[in-house]
Amino acid sequence: MKYEATSVDEYIAQLPEDRKEAITKIRSVLTENLPEGFSEQINYDMPSFVVSHAMYPGGYHCDPKLPLPFISFASQKNFVALYHMGIYANPELLEWFTTEYPKHCKRKLDMGKSCVRFKKMDDIPYELIAELAQKMSPNDWIDLYDKNVAKK
Template identity: 60%
Template sequence: MQIEATTVEDYISKIPEERQEIIRQMIDVINTNLPKGFENITSYGMLGWAVPLKDYPAGYHCAPGTPLPFINLASQKNFIALYHMGIYAKPDLLDWFVEEYPKHSKRKLDMGKSCIRFKKMDDIPLDLIAELCQKMTAKDWINCYESNYKR
């Protein structure tokens, strides 16, 4: 479910009211803990954090001329989704997250390759998301991206 929005506030205003506060909290956690070098954007009908073109002019290979995506946050029909490209690209980061998750949530981890799905709004492990955000700098992400994806 993509939400057409041009700003964070525009996006929040278009999601169900019962999700607005937790989305605000997640945005705050990401903004507070993500290392410098990422910019907050709206992309793909979601909120996002990406390496800006001024810092990485090559941009995203799948959409030339766009910033290199790193994290996206979305309110989907049945859950909130957090997309973290570092988890997708770095097996050791994925392993760390999978091992840590049960220490921070009583719910079973529900995730895909880069998507972490949260179905219960009252059990989103914000402290774990904060730790995850601190694990990779923009420079680390660029190096990982280039070694894994750039063709």
């Protein structure tokens, strides 16, 4: 699903009622647990936390006019998605997450490269998302990004 919004609040206001609670709670968990320095905004039509141009002037390699994306979340047609770029770029973080996930959820992990899909709103692992959010600072993400993506 694509929502036209210029702010996260506007994005959430457009959601179906059954998704508002989950998306609002994910936003709250991220806001409370991400290390200082990430900025909240709409990026790629989704609520996102990014590394601003003030902190990383080169921006995102795919489109340098955009800030460096880190974590996004969205209400898609059949699921709520959490997109975490650090999981994609850091094999140790991916291993930690995939090992921890079954300890927090009844259902099997449904995951792409950076996308974790939640099809049942009553089985979103908010505590695990909080732990994941705390694992990487903006400077950690910049270092990993430069090492894995920007220098190639």
